[in-house]
Amino acid sequence: MRYPNSWNQVKRLSALIAFILAGASNAPAGDNDQKNLDEQIKGEERAVLTDAPNVPPAITRKNATKVIVHLEVKEVEGEISSGVRYVFWTFGGKVPGKFIRIREGDLVEFHLDNHPSSKMPHNIDLHAVTGPGGGAASSFTAPGHSSVFSFKALNPGLYIYHCATAPVAMHVANGMYGLILVEPKGGLPKVDYEYYVVQGDFYTKGKNGDKGLQPFSMVKAIDERPDYVVFNGSTSSLLEDRALPVKAGETVRLFIGNGGPNMTSSFHVIGEIFDRVWPEGNTNTVTENVATTMIPAGSAAIVDFKVNVPGNYVLVDHSLTRAFNKGALGMIKASGEENKLVYSGKISDEVFLPEGSGIRVADQKSAKAPVATSKVERVAAGRAVYAANCAACHQSNGEGIPHAFPPLAKADFLNADKLRAIKVVTGGLTGKVTVNGQEFNGVMPAWSLSDEDIANVLSYVYASWGNSGKEVTAQEVKANRVKVGAKGQVVE
Numbered sequence: 319m320r321y322p323n324s325w326n327q328v329k330r331l332s333a334l335i336a337f338i339l340a341g342a343s344n345a346p347a348g349d350n351d352q353k354n355l356d357e358q359i360k361g362e363e364r365a366v367l368t369d370a371p372n373v374p375p376a377i378t379r380k381n382a383t384k385v386i387v388h389l390e391v392k393e394v395e396g397e398i399s400s401g402v403r404y405v406f407w408t409f410g411g412k413v414p415g416k417f418i419r420i421r422e423g424d425l426v427e428f429h430l431d432n433h434p435s436s437k438m439p440h441n442i443d444l445h446a447v448t449g450p451g452g453g454a455a456s457s458f459t460a461p462g463h464s465s466v467f468s469f470k471a472l473n474p475g476l477y478i479y480h481c482a483t484a485p486v487a488m489h490v491a492n493g494m495y496g497l498i499l500v501e502p503k504g505g506l507p508k509v510d511y512e513y514y515v516v517q518g519d520f521y522t523k524g525k526n527g528d529k530g531l532q533p534f535s536m537v538k539a540i541d542e543r544p545d546y547v548v549f550n551g552s553t554s555s556l557l558e559d560r561a562l563p564v565k566a567g568e569t570v571r572l573f574i575g576n577g578g579p580n581m582t583s584s585f586h587v588i589g590e591i592f593d594r595v596w597p598e599g600n601t602n603t604v605t606e607n608v609a610t611t612m613i614p615a616g617s618a619a620i621v622d623f624k625v626n627v628p629g630n631y632v633l634v635d636h637s638l639t640r641a642f643n644k645g646a647l648g649m650i651k652a653s654g655e656e657n658k659l660v661y662s663g664k665i666s667d668e669v670f671l672p673e674g675s676g677i678r679v680a681d682q683k684s685a686k687a688p689v690a691t692s693k694v695e696r697v698a699a700g701r702a703v704y705a706a707n708c709a710a711c712h713q714s715n716g717e718g719i720p721h722a723f724p725p726l727a728k729a730d731f732l733n734a735d736k737l738r739a740i741k742v743v744t745g746g747l748t749g750k751v752t753v754n755g756q757e758f759n760g761v762m763p764a765w766s767l768s769d770e771d772i773a774n775v776l777s778y779v780y781a782s783w784g785n786s787g788k789e790v791t792a793q794e795v796k797a798n799r800v801k802v803g804a805k806g807q808v809v810e
């Protein structure tokens with residue numbers, strides 16, 4: 319009988335394959351290291367380094383080479399969230415640091431330069447390095463100095479690198495991390511897009527949303543109470559015009575790191591399933607069909623997926639208050655033809671946007687923000703308050719979303735009564751409301767914003783989109799605000 323015969327052959331063959339595979343994984347630890355140590359170095363090149371979200375081109379070389387890396391540490395002031403400034407310590411001027419891409423077996427000559435304007439010494443610990451401190455001991459560099467060390471890339475994989483100068487957690491919390499990819503000899507499977515994203519947790523003296531320059535809080539860092547958890551160093555680095563562009567029908571790879579210093583990431587893309595994941599950046603092991611992958615602090619993962627239908631896909635840490643309230647949100651924007659077979663129905667673009675931290679649960683203390691001295695200043699300041707707190711629902715053009723969020727643009731309800739608008743924003747609004755002939759029955763939360771911020775945002779709304787142009791002052795807000803008790807109940 320032919321069928322059982324050939325079936326037996328298949329079984330014997332698969333037993334043989336299993337034996338070979340088992341043999342491979344039973345090889346003594348470090349065998350591959352020796353092969354890579356023995357591989358001859360041919361030629362020399364300077365590494366192409368990129369800022370997030372960009373990734374250097376794939377390596378097509380068939381041989382190991384000497385790669386020269388120049389990375390410059392800079393301490394730079396930037397924005398972590400709208401109106402919130404922070405002094406980041408960086409590898410290359412941005413958070414995360416530059417993406418470094420080399421090949422297994424390469425010999426890396428690493429130059430760490432510390433910019434003369436730095437206030438601190440810094441160093442680098444690359445998890446791709448075999449040797450004491452991952453290079454930290456040899457790369458300790460004072461401001462205005464430069465250190466050189468070299469290493470052989472023995473293990474393929476995607477690795478985090480970070481500063482390891484004391485206090486280490488502080489240097490990391492200030493943004494000193496990035497990714498280095500040691501490509502396996504055969505390379506990774508080809509995809510249409512590759513992007514670079516690193517999550518990090520930030521600890522500020524003020525609370526989330528407090529404006530101005532915020533110093534680092536060691537107390538909160540030790541307590542592991544981050545005020546911000548963000549991708550690529552800011553709450554908006556991957557939103558709106560900075561969303562990652564792709565085309566429907568094409569494949570995307572994300573090199574995802576987690577700099578920490580403390581939080582573990584439950585990384586997920588809303589509306590996508592990762593076709594392939596290399597967990598913990600281990601390029602030897604691939605798993606399939608994963609929706610959420612865990613990325614420990616100080617680790618990384620590679621995720622691949624095909625975007626089948628156009629629309630917006632939101633990157634989150636699925637510990638969700640980190641995403642919607644502390645900033646761990648990013649977006650992939652897929653353009654192209656709809657594929658009704660895969661997904662039919664309306665594609666909603668606007669729901670998954672930051673909700674801000676202003677939803678009131680307790681009495682608020684207003685932050686010491688600058689006070690507007692003219693209507694022009696008020697309206698200008700109100701634009702940022704609107705973007706952070708209102709645009710998620712009422713949209714950045716004030717048009718709202720039919721049947722869900724009423725318009726503020728040319729809105730009869732809004733324009734009819736300024737004091738009522740103050741009550742709506744300070745006390746919230748529920749139940750039926752008719753705006754421009756359309757009925758809405760949703761929930762508008764009460765906002766724990768200062769008198770000044772509410773005056774600014776309402777003045778901005780009134781000055782925009784064909785509205786009446788009325789000014790709302792902080793005194794008017796103070797006199798007309800709905801008071802909310804410590805438990806969140808209205809105590810008018």
Ligand SMILES: [Cu+2]
Nearest residue numbers: 440481483489
């Ligand atoms: Cu440092």
